[in-house]
Amino acid sequence: MSEERPTLRTTARSLPIALLRARETVMGPIREMLAKSGISEQKWRVLRVLDEVGPVEQTAIADAACLLLPSLTRILSAMEKDGYLVRRTDDTDRRKSIVELTEAGRALIARHAEESNAIMTRLERRFGEGKVTKLLDLLDELRASGSER
Amino acid sequence: MSEERPTLRTTARSLPIALLRARETVMGPIREMLAKSGISEQKWRVLRVLDEVGPVEQTAIADAACLLLPSLTRILSAMEKDGYLVRRTDDTDRRKSIVELTEAGRALIARHAEESNAIMTRLERRFGEGKVTKLLDLLDELRASGSER
DNA sequence: ACCAATTTGTTAACAAAGCAATCAAATAGG
DNA sequence: CCTATTTGATTGCTTTGTTAACAAATTGGT
Numbered sequence: 618m619s620e621e622r623p624t625l626r627t628t629a630r631s632l633p634i635a636l637l638r639a640r641e642t643v644m645g646p647i648r649e650m651l652a653k654s655g656i657s658e659q660k661w662r663v664l665r666v667l668d669e670v671g672p673v674e675q676t677a678i679a680d681a682a683c684l685l686l687p688s689l690t691r692i693l694s695a696m697e698k699d700g701y702l703v704r705r706t707d708d709t710d711r712r713k714s715i716v717e718l719t720e721a722g723r724a725l726i727a728r729h730a731e732e733s734n735a736i737m738t739r740l741e742r743r744f745g746e747g748k749v750t751k752l753l754d755l756l757d758e759l760r761a762s763g764s765e766r
Numbered sequence: 767m768s769e770e771r772p773t774l775r776t777t778a779r780s781l782p783i784a785l786l787r788a789r790e791t792v793m794g795p796i797r798e799m800l801a802k803s804g805i806s807e808q809k810w811r812v813l814r815v816l817d818e819v820g821p822v823e824q825t826a827i828a829d830a831a832c833l834l835l836p837s838l839t840r841i842l843s844a845m846e847k848d849g850y851l852v853r854r855t856d857d858t859d860r861r862k863s864i865v866e867l868t869e870a871g872r873a874l875i876a877r878h879a880e881e882s883n884a885i886m887t888r889l890e891r892r893f894g895e896g897k898v899t900k901l902l903d904l905l906d907e908l909r910a911s912g913s914e915r
Numbered sequence: 916a917c918c919a920a921t922t923t924g925t926t927a928a929c930a931a932a933g934c935a936a937t938c939a940a941a942t943a944g945g
Numbered sequence: 946c947c948t949a950t951t952t953g954a955t956t957g958c959t960t961t962g963t964t965a966a967c968a969a970a971t972t973g974g975t
Contacts, residue, residue, distance in 0.1 A: 623879040628814050628830065630902055632886070633796060636789040637832050639905040642912035643781050657931080665777050676953065681777065683786050688932055690955055712940045712953045730772040737781070744911045748904060753779055755901045756788040762893040763791030806933090806960075824924065837961055839925060844960095861923040861970045 646736045650729060659684060659692055661729075664718070667702065668726050672717040674707065701725060795885045799878060808833060808841055813867070816851065817875050821866040823856065850874060 628634045644658070651661055662682040667673070670681070679689045693716060696702050701722035707713035741749050777783045793807070800810055811831040816822070819830070828838045842865060845851050850871035856862035867875075890898050 623876070623883060625814060625817070625875065625879050625882060626886070628811075628818055629906060631814070632792050632889070632898065632902065633789055634811060634814070634832075635902055635905040635909075636785050636792070639908045640782055640785040640789070641832050642909045643785070645912070647782060659931085662777075662783060665774060665780070665783070668774070669777055674953075683783075683790050685933060686954065687934080687956080691931080710941070710953085714954075726774065727772070730774050733774060734772060737775070740781070740911075744908055748907065749781065752901070752904045752908065753781065753784055755897060755904070756784040757778060758897065759788045759893055759901065760784075760791045762889075763794070801934095808961075825922090834962065835924070836926080836963075840961080859923085859971070863924070 643740065646739075647733065650732050650736065654725070654729070656725070659688070660696060663689070663692060663696065664701070664722060664726055667716060667718045668723065672715050674713040674715055678716060696722075792889065796882065799881050799885065803874070803878070805874070808837070809845060812838070812841060812845065813850070813871060813875055816865060816867045817872065821864045823862040823864055827865060845871075 625631075647661075648658065651658065656664075659682070662684070663678060666678055666681045670677070675686060675689055675693065678684075678693075679686050682689070684692070693702065693704065697704055700719060702716055702718050704714045704716050707715050774780075796810075797807065800807065805813075808831070811833070812827060815827055815830045819826070824835065824838055824842065827833075827842075828835050831838070833841070842851065842853065846853060849868060851865055851867050853863045853865050856864050
């Protein structure tokens with residue numbers, strides 16, 4: 618009767634660690650790109666979310682961009698001061714503040730869109746376009762299965 | 767001939783963002799678990815890496831745990847003070863300092879191993895064991911293709 | 916054997932992120 | 946109504962991330 622000490626799987630087979638490592642691999646070139654504009658990873662995510670969904674309240678941005686509300690508050694203040702977006706309180710619910718991109722914000726995205734796409738295309742060539750698609754599908758499903766129950 | 771303004775793919779189809787969102791989904795329950803011991807995500811990764819590879823130098827830990835060396839230095843100092851690990855300078859190369867878990871460090875891991883495995887098992891039941899395997903394989907390949915060239 | 920270049924880790928300084936507590940506005944229930 | 950709870954956002958404190966500078970040890974060429 619041996620004493621059963623439970624064992625953890627290897628870090629390469631740990632989903633959170635594997636996701637993090639994979640992400641670090643992919644982020645390298647993108648970080649370089651953003652560094653040129655003095656834009657952080659987080660700000661870039663906020664820009665993309667706003668560009669995608671249009672004017673929204675902060676809680677929705679935080680959820681979509683994987684940021685906590687307190688962090689987002691500070692990021693938005695900085696970006697508002699830089700003229701990339703504006704905040705206005707919602708008419709029907711004055712707790713909410715609605716965030717919206719300015720023309721300068723949209724221009725900032727446009728300025729990087731081409732290079733960003735090129736980076737992604739290069740990755741798809743090296744890794745395989747089919748695999749990227751398959752991976753994105755699995756990630757979507759994983760996220761969806763997390764909200765269940 | 768229309769002016770072609772390049773467009774970014776949706777955030778759900780952006781690999782870095784999808785990886786991050788998926789990771790947030792998975793990390794939720796694990797964060798709760800670690801909070802009970804007052805251990806940060808980063809410290810937990812360090813513990814697991816050390817448990818997996820045994821005594822190693824810090825650069826290797828930083829690489830495996832996705833941490834920058836300065837951050838790791840602070841984290842290791844704190845963990846050493848808490849008695850979870852020890853540092854000693856390497857015999858053959860005295861620049862290196864070799865880090866090793868103590869019994870207390872291993873005990874800390876053992877204390878969480880069962881719950882950690884349960885969390886992962888539950889995820890596999892909901893998401894599908896085969897999909898988890900497939901996903902981990904793809905993530906490994908992605909990471910490998912990043913080091914090419 | 917020597918000296919320049921590289922590697923390994925630490926420290927400092929500052930921006931940024933996470934977490935807990937707080938505050939303000941809105942909603943729900945008696 | 947009016948108080949109790951919920952929701953949305955901000956403020957304070959601690960831990961990380963980031964860049965640069967530094968010390969110490971090693972490597973490699975001459």
